[in-house]
Amino acid sequence: MSDRPAVGAAVDLGSNSVHLLVAAIGGHQLRSLVDESAFLGLGATVDRQAHLGAAATSSLVETLVTYATTARGLGATSIVLLATEPIRRAADAQRIAREAEHATGLPLHVLTHEEEAYLTLIGVTEGRPVTHETLVLDIGGGSSEFCAVGPGTRARAAGLRIGSNRLTARVDPADPPTEEDIGAMQVLADEWMTQALEDRPREIVAVGGTATNVLKVTAAGTADRIVDHARIAETLEALRGQTAAATSARFGVNPTRARLLPAGAVILEAVLRRYGLDRLTVSDAALREGAILAADHAGRWWRDQLADLAHGWRA
Numbered sequence: 001m002s003d004r005p006a007v008g009a010a011v012d013l014g015s016n017s018v019h020l021l022v023a024a025i026g027g028h029q030l031r032s033l034v035d036e037s038a039f040l041g042l043g044a045t046v047d048r049q050a051h052l053g054a055a056a057t058s059s060l061v062e063t064l065v066t067y068a069t070t071a072r073g074l075g076a077t078s079i080v081l082l083a084t085e086p087i088r089r090a091a092d093a094q095r096i097a098r099e100a101e102h103a104t105g106l107p108l109h110v111l112t113h114e115e116e117a118y119l120t121l122i123g124v125t126e127g128r129p130v131t132h133e134t135l136v137l138d139i140g141g142g143s144s145e146f147c148a149v150g151p152g153t154r155a156r157a158a159g160l161r162i163g164s165n166r167l168t169a170r171v172d173p174a175d176p177p178t179e180e181d182i183g184a185m186q187v188l189a190d191e192w193m194t195q196a197l198e199d200r201p202r203e204i205v206a207v208g209g210t211a212t213n214v215l216k217v218t219a220a221g222t223a224d225r226i227v228d229h230a231r232i233a234e235t236l237e238a239l240r241g242q243t244a245a246a247t248s249a250r251f252g253v254n255p256t257r258a259r260l261l262p263a264g265a266v267i268l269e270a271v272l273r274r275y276g277l278d279r280l281t282v283s284d285a286a287l288r289e290g291a292i293l294a295a296d297h298a299g300r301w302w303r304d305q306l307a308d309l310a311h312g313w314r315a
Contacts, residue, residue: 005024005025005026005031006024006025006077006078006296007022007023007024007025007033007071007074007075007076007077008022008023008025008076008077008078008079008080008292008293008295008296009021009022009023009067009071009074009076009078009079009080009292010079010080010081010082010287010288010289010291010292010295011064011067011068011079011080011081011082011288012082012084012287012288012291013042013060013081013082013083013084013086013087013108014042014043014084014085014086014140014141015041015042015043015044015084015085015086015140015141015142015143015163015165016039016041016042016043016140016141016164016165016209016256016257016260017037017038017039017040017209017254018037018038018040018042018060018063018064018067019035019036019037019038019288020034020035020036020037020067020070020071020288021034021035021288021289021292022034022035022070022071022074022076023289023292025292025293025296027315028126028127028128028293028315029126030126030285030289030292030293033074034070034071034074038063039254039256039257040056040059040060040063041256042056042060042086042087043085043086043140043141043142043163043165043166044141044165045086046086046089046090046142047142047165047166047169050090050091051090051091051092052086052087052090052092052096053092057092057095057096057099060096060100061099061100061103061104064081064100064103064104065103065104068104068105068106078292078295078296079106080106080109080291080292080295081100081104081106081107081108081109082109082111082116082119082287082288082291083096083097083108083109083110083111084111084116084140084143084287085140085141085142085143085163086141086142087108087110088110088111088112089142093110096108097110109303112159113143113145113157113158113159114157114158114159115157115303115306116138116145116159116287117136117138117145117146117147117157117158117159118147118155118157118290118306118307118309118310119287119290119291119294119306119310120136120138120145120147120207120286120287120290121136121147121149121155121157121290121310122289122290122291122293122294122309122310122312123207123283123285123286123287123288123289123290123291123293124136124205124207124283124285124286124290125149125312126285126289126293127290127293127294127297127309127312127313128312128313128315129151129311129312129313129314130149130150130151130312131151132150132151132202132203133148133149133150133199133200133201133202133203134148134149134150134201134202134203134204134205135147135148135197135199135201135203135204135205135275136148136204136205136206136207137204137205137206137207137271137280138206138207138208138286138287139163139164139206139208139210139211139264139267139268140163140164140208140210141163141164141165141166141260142161142163142165142166143159143160143161143162143163143166144159144160144162144163144267145157145158145159145160146158146159146160146196146197146199147197147310148197148199148201149310149311149312153311154307154311155307155310155311156197156199157197157310158196158197160192160193160195160196161192162189162192162193162267163267164210164257164260164261164263164264164267165260165263167185167188167189167263167266167267168185168259168260168262168263170185170188171184171185171188171263173185173262173263175243175244175259176239176240176241176242176243176244177239177240177262178240179240181262182236182240182262182266185262185263185266186266186269186270189263189266189267189269189270190270190273190274192270193270193271193273193274194274196271196274199275200275201275201277203280203281204271204272204275204277204280204281205280205281205282205283206227206268206271206280206281206282206283207282207283207284207285207286207287208286209254209257210260210261210264210265210267210268211227211264211268211280211282212282212284213251213253213257213258213261213264214227214231214232214235214261214264214265214268215227215231215282216251216252216253217234217235217238217239217247217251217253217261218231218234218235218238219234222282225281225282225283226279226280226281226282227268227279227280227281227282228272228278228279228280229269229272229278229279232265232268232269232272235261235265236262236265236266239261239262239265240262244258244259244261245258247261268280294306294309297309297313
């Protein structure tokens with residue numbers, strides 16, 4: 001009998017990028033084999049025309065076929081395709097799902113806000129039961145997912161239609177943004193945050209490109225994985241002083257994401273104010289890690305068990 005670890009894969013179709021993770025699975029631990037993304041801007045396309053359309057769907061399906069081939073080549077026995085905010089609201093979502101499944105041989109799971117939040121929580125906790133009240137936050141381009149859980153309590157999840165791309169589109173800031181632009185985004189973010197999940201967390205963990213790239217723009221970089229009010233202020237000051245192209249060149253941020261980063265920093269700031277905390281932790285693990293672990297632990301019916309899986313399981 002082989003003692004080689006199982007291999008799983010997950011592909012996340014987000015508002016900004018489509019991201020593949022292939023990983024070897026050892027209990028609650030994942031070891032990345034491939035971690036790559038393609039910046040397709042699905043959310044902006046759906047914002048503009050209410051559907052993805054034939055050309056963008058063809059590009060997406062081509063990317064999914066490439067990713068599925070990569071995962072199978074590395075021995076993945078479970079490959080999970082996850083569609084989030086842009087596909088949820090696309091008028092042609094059913095056609096996209098049919099074309100993706102026909103081309104890859106894999107079902108495309110169009111997740112609810114709640115399911116997306118549960119999987120993100122599983123990714124952050126590695127499927128282990130939590131020891132204190134924790135809020136996990138994923139700021140996307142078109143929406144943000146909140147999931148809270150504490151010892152002995154059921155996980156609570158909610159989605160909010162506030163994201164870096166949506167907030168940028170609402171304010172349409174200059175490049176670089178002015179103080180007035182930042183102020184307008186802060187007002188909107190605080191207003192939208194009143195609809196966020198009611199909770200009193202001891203810890204907030206943020207995942208995704210927004211939080212990671214806010215760290216990149218600060219002097220301390222990504223070493224300590226902590227975002228506080230001072231670092232957000234430092235980020236916004238840096239972004240006010242240079243164009244998105246200059247930010248991209250200087251800090252290694254994707255050029256399109258650099259344009260959205262002021263809004264992302266403002267949303268993180270609003271989250272801290274909303275929950276009365278001084279800081280949050282940034283985690284590299286998120287939705288894709290959660291999907292790989294959930295599918296490995298629960299099998300093909302993982303989606304039916306998410307509310308229980310989000311609370312964690314013993315090794």
